[in-house]
Amino acid sequence: xxxxxxxxxxxxxxxxxxxxxxxxxxxxxxxxxxxxxxxxxxxxxxxxxxxxxxxxxxxxxxxxxxxxxxxxxxxxxxxxxxxxxxxxxxxxxxxxxxxxxxxxxxxxxxxxxxxxxxxxxxxxxxxxxxxxxxxxxxxxxxxxxxxxxxxxxxxxxxxxxxxxxxxxxxxxxxxxxxxxxxxxxxxxxxxxxxxxxxxxxxxxxxxxxxxxxxxxxxxxxxxxxxxxxxxxxxxxxxxxxxxxxxxxxxxxxxxxxxxxxxxxxxxxxxxxxxxxxxxxxxxxxxxxxxxxxxxxxxxxxxxxxxxxxxxxxxxxxxxxxxxxxxxxxxxxxxxxxxxxxxxxxxxxxxxxxxxxxxxxxxxxxxxxxxxxxxxxxxxxxxxxxxxxxxxxxxxxxxxxxxxxxxxxxxxxxxxxxxxxxxxxxxxxxxxxxxxxxxxxxxxxxxxxxxxxxxxxxxxxxxxxxxxxxxxxxxxxxxxxxxxxxxxxxxxxxxxxxxxxxxxxxxxxxxxxxxxxxxxxxxxxxxxxxxxxxxxxxxxxxxxxxxxxxxxxxxxxxxxxxxxxxxxxxxxxxxxxxxxxxxxxxxx
Numbered sequence: 171x172x173x174x175x176x177x178x179x180x181x182x183x184x185x186x187x188x189x190x191x192x193x194x195x196x197x198x199x200x201x202x203x204x205x206x207x208x209x210x211x212x213x214x215x216x217x218x219x220x221x222x223x224x225x226x227x228x229x230x231x232x233x234x235x236x237x238x239x240x241x242x243x244x245x246x247x248x249x250x251x252x253x254x255x256x257x258x259x260x261x262x263x264x265x266x267x268x269x270x271x272x273x274x275x276x277x278x279x280x281x282x283x284x285x286x287x288x289x290x291x292x293x294x295x296x297x298x299x300x301x302x303x304x305x306x307x308x309x310x311x312x313x314x315x316x317x318x319x320x321x322x323x324x325x326x327x328x329x330x331x332x333x334x335x336x337x338x339x340x341x342x343x344x345x346x347x348x349x350x351x352x353x354x355x356x357x358x359x360x361x362x363x364x365x366x367x368x369x370x371x372x373x374x375x376x377x378x379x380x381x382x383x384x385x386x387x388x389x390x391x392x393x394x395x396x397x398x399x400x401x402x403x404x405x406x407x408x409x410x411x412x413x414x415x416x417x418x419x420x421x422x423x424x425x426x427x428x429x430x431x432x433x434x435x436x437x438x439x440x441x442x443x444x445x446x447x448x449x450x451x452x453x454x455x456x457x458x459x460x461x462x463x464x465x466x467x468x469x470x471x472x473x474x475x476x477x478x479x480x481x482x483x484x485x486x487x488x489x490x491x492x493x494x495x496x497x498x499x500x501x502x503x504x505x506x507x508x509x510x511x512x513x514x515x516x517x518x519x520x521x522x523x524x525x526x527x528x529x530x531x532x533x534x535x536x537x538x539x540x541x542x543x544x545x546x547x548x549x550x551x552x553x554x555x556x557x558x559x560x561x562x563x564x565x566x567x568x569x570x571x572x573x574x575x576x577x578x579x580x581x582x583x584x585x586x587x588x589x590x591x592x593x594x595x596x597x598x599x600x601x602x603x604x605x606x607x608x609x610x611x612x613x614x615x616x617x618x619x620x621x622x623x624x625x626x627x628x629x630x631x632x633x634x635x636x637x638x639x640x641x642x643x644x645x646x647x648x649x650x651x652x653x654x655x656x657x658x659x660x661x662x663x664x665x666x667x668x669x670x671x672x673x674x675x676x677x678x679x680x681x682x683x684x685x686x687x688x689x690x691x692x693x694x695x696x697x698x699x700x701x702x703x704x705x706x707x708x709x710x711x712x713x714x715x716x717x718x719x720x721x722x723x724x725x726x727x728x729x730x731x732x733x734x735x736x737x738x739x740x741x742x743x744x745x746x747x748x749x750x751x752x753x754x755x756x757x
Contacts, residue, residue, distance in 0.1 A: 177390040181362055183224045184255075185243050186232070190358045190386055191350035192221055198345075199229055200242030208233060208292075209343045211315055211324040213300075215331040216347025219385025225347075226296045226325040230254075230262045233323070234290030250290045261287045262294045268302045276303070276310045283314060283322045292323045300326040301333035308335050316341050349384025352376065352477040358386065359393055363404070368397050370404040376478055377409045416448055418482055421460040422489060424526070428501070429492060431533040436526040450522045451512045458505035464490045465498045497532050504528050639709040643674045649707045653700060663692050667700075678712045683720040693717050731756045 183189045186196040202208055212229075214222040232238060236248035244251050253259040265279060279295065287293040297303075303311070315324060315338065326342060328334060356375045363370040378396060382389035392413065396404050399412045410417050420443055427436035443453055466472040467483075467490040476483065508525040515521040654667035666689045672680040684690050693700070697715060705713050735756055739745050748754070 177362055177366075177394050178387045181365075181390065183221065183228065184246070186225075186228055187243065189221050189225060189228070191354040192225065192347055195345050195347065196225065199225070200232075203229075203232055203238065204242045208323065210318050210322070211342040212326065213331075213334070213339065213342035213344045214325065214327045214347060215334075215344065216329070217349055217384055218329055219382070219387030219389075220347045220350055221386065222327040222329075222347055223296070223298055226327055227254075227262070229325065230292075230294035230296065230323075233292050233294070234259075234261050234287070236290070253289070259289075261290050261292065262296065264296045264298065266299065267297050268299045271303045271307055273304070273306045273310050276307045280311075280314050283318060286319075286321050291321065293321050294323050294325060296325045296327065298327045299329070300338075301328045301330045305335075308338060312337055312341070350386050350389075351384075352379040355379035355382060355386060355389045359389060362390065362393065366397070368402050368404060371406050373406040373478075373482060374404045374409040376482075377406065377413070377415055380477075381413055381415065414447065416443065416452065416456050418485075421457060422485070424457065425460070425464070425489060425493070428526075428529045428533045431530050433527050433530040436530055437523055440522065440526060444519070450518050451509065454505055454509045454512060454522060454525065458502055458509060461498050461501045461505065464493050465495070465502070468493075468495070468498075500532055501529055638678065638712050641708045641710060645708060646672055646674050646680055646704070649704055652707075653703050660696075663696055666692055672715070678710055679714050679716060682715065682717045684717060685720055687719065690717050690719055 186200055189196050212226075214226055216222055228244070231251060231254045232242065232244040234250045234254075235244040236250055237245045239245060246252075246255065250259065250261065254262060263279075263282060265275070283293070283295070285293070318324065324342075326334075326338070331339075331344075331346075356372065356379050359375045359378065360370065360372075362368075363375075374396070375393075378392045379389055381392055393404075396409050396412055400408045407417075409415070420439065423439055424436060427433075427439060440453065444450065463476055463478070463486055466475040467486045473483075473487075476486065478486070504525055508521060512518060512521060650667060650672050654664050657664040657667070666684065670682050670684050670689065670693075672682050674680045682693060684693065693715075694717065697717075701713060701715060705711050735745075
C-alpha cells in the first residue's frame with residue numbers, strides 16, 4: 171500500500187511519443203531539437219490535464235540529453251537523463267507561480283539564471299501557472315525573458331492565456347494545447363487497463379472519457395476511482411452508478427414518450443429520474459446532448475461527430491431514423507432555452523416538466539399549428555390602402571377588430587394592427603391568435619433613441635373599415651380622466667394622466683405633453699390599453715396618441731457673483747458708476 175502510485179503519476183509521459191492527443195505540438199518540438207533551432211522562451215497554454223507541464227519536462231530533458239535518438243527523443247541512459255529521471259538534475263528548475271508570484275521570487279530566479287549548467291547545454295526554467303504572477307513581477311521578468319544568457323531557456327505554462335501580459339506573449343513562442351479527444355482517451359485508458367490487468371468494458375471507458383471533459387489527468391483519476399469501486403472489473407453499469415451519470419436508457423425511453431406524444435409517461439419517467447438523486451438541469455443538458463447526437467447520427471457525413479461506443483452507436487442510428495429533422499431542431503432549441511432559464515426559475519421541476527410537455531406536443535405534431543405572421547410594409551400615413559393592395563381575407567375568417575358578435579366593439583378591444591397574412595395550419599392543429607403590434611407613434615416611443623430615426627412606420631387600416639365617429643375635446647378629456655380615475659393600483663400612471671391633459675389635433679390624433687422621460691415611458695407602456703378604452707368609448711377606431719416632453723419654461727436664477735451683478739445692473743444701470751467710483755471687485 172505504501173508503494174502505490176496513482177495512474178496519473180505512474181503513467182505520466184516520459185517521452186514525446188507517450189504524450190496523448192498532441193501530435194502536432196510534439197512533432198514541432200522534436201523538429202526544433204533535431205535542427206538545433208531552439209527559441210529562448212516558450213509558452214504552453216491550454217486546458218487542465220492535457221500535457222503542458224509534462225511536455226515542458228520532456229522538452230527540458232531532451233535538449234540536455236548527451237545522446238539523443240535520431241527521431242528527437244531522449245536516450246534515458248546518459249548522465250543528464252538519469253539525473254532528470256531521478257529528480258536530482260541541476261539543469262531544470264520548476265517554479266510554481268501560484269505561490270511564488272512576488273518581485274522577490276523573480277529576482278531570486280534571475281540570480282539563478284546567471285549560473286551556467288553543470289552538465290549539458292541548457293539550464294531550463296519551467297514556470298507553471300505563470301498567469302498568477304503579479305504585474306510587478308511580470309515587469310521585473312521582462313528584460314531577462316527578452317535577452318537571457320545563451321544557456322538559459324524559459325518554458326511558461328498556463329491555463330489562462332488571456333491573463334498573461336501582451337509584452338510577455340510577444341517574447342515567447344506560443345503553443346496552444348487542445349483538449350484530448352474521447353477516442354484518444356479511451357485508447358490510452360485501455361492501455362492502462364491492460365498494464366494494470368484490469369477488465370474494462372469499452373462503454374465504461376467511454377463514459378469515463380466523457381466525464382473527464384478533455385483532460386487525461388481527470389480521466390486517469392476517474393479510472394482509479396472506478397477500479398477501486400468495481401475491484402478491478404470496470405463495467406458500464408458500475409461506472410454510471412459510481413459517477414452518478416444518467417444512463418442512456420432513460421434518454422431513449424424519454425425519446426419514445428416524445429415520439430408517441432405520451433405526456434404522462436414522460437412525467438412519470440422524469441419523476442423516477444429525480445427519485446434516483448439526479449438534478450433537473452443535468453436531465454435538461456443531457457437531453458439536449460441526446461437530441462444533438464441523434465441529429466448527427468442521421469447522416470454518414472456527420473457520424474464522425476458522435477463519440478460513443480459501437481453498441482450505443484448502432485442504437486442511436488436506429489432511433490435517429492424515427493426522428494424527423496424539424497422535431498430534432500425544435501427539441502434542441504427548447505432544451506437549450508430551458509437550460510438558460512433553469513437557474514432563474516423558482517419552480518425548477520415545473521420548468522422541466524413544461525419542457526417535456528412541449529416536446530411531447532412536438533411528437534403529436536401540435537407545435538406545428540402555430541400561425542406564421544407576415545407583416546406587409548405599408549405607408550406611414552393613416553390613409554386607407556389602395557383597393558388593389560388590400561389583402562384578401564381567408565374563407566370563414568373574421569375580420570380583425572370584430573371578434574365579438576355584432577358590429578359593436580368589445581370593451582378594451584385590441585388596437586388596430588398592420589395588415590396581416592395568416593398562414594393556416596393543418597386542420598388538426600389548434601389555432602392561436604397572434605398579438606397585434608403597436609401603432610406607429612407608440613412603437614416610436616418604445617424604441618431606443620438611437621433607433622427611432624431608422625424605423626419606418628408600419629401601421630395601416632384593418633381589412634374592414636373601422637368606425638370613425640367624431641368627438642370633441644371635452645369628450646376626450648372626460649374619457650381620459652375616467653380611465654385615469656380607475657387606475658387605483660397604478661398610482662404613478664394615474665397621477666401622470668391626471669396632470670397631463672390631452673389635446674385634440676387633426677385626423678383624430680391627440681397629443682399629450684409630459685414633463686419628463688419617466689412619464690413618457692409610463693404612457694408608452696400603457697398606451698395600448700388607453701387607446702383600446704378610448705376607441706371603444708368614443709366609437710372611433712382611428713384614434714392615435716402622440717406623447718412629447720414639454721419644454722421647460724423655468725427662469726434661470728442668478729447664483730454666481732457675476733450673474734447677480736448683471737441682474738442688478740439690469741435693474742439699476744447706475745450700479746456701474748458706483749463700482750468704478752470705489753474701485754470695487756466682484757468676489
